[in-house]
Amino acid sequence: MRIRNQLNKLAREFYAQMGYVVNEGFDFSASHHPQERMCYRMAEIAHEEFMGDRPDYADEEEKENAADESI
Numbered sequence: 001m002r003i004r005n006q007l008n009k010l011a012r013e014f015y016a017q018m019g020y021v022v023n024e025g026f027d028f029s030a031s032h033h034p035q036e037r038m039c040y041r042m043a044e045i046a047h048e049e050f051m052g053d054r055p056d057y058a059d060e061e062e063k064e065n066a067a068d069e070s071i
Contacts, residue, residue, distance in 0.1 A: 003047075015036065
């Protein structure tokens with residue numbers, strides 16, 4: 001969930017630059033609103049540009065599942 005949280009944080013910053021505010025836990029990736037989805041996509045694009053690859057959600061989910069199973 002770490003990468004999704006980071007991308008949502010960045011999307012929230014982009015959204016704020018457009019004059020909008022959302023609650024801290026808002027999930028832009030699950031939104032149906034076009035501007036909110038655009039902000040999340042822009043965050044993914046920024047991640048790709050600076051990190052050199054696409055966000056790896058599958059790897060993150062595998063780590064979370066492994067941590068849950070060890071409890």
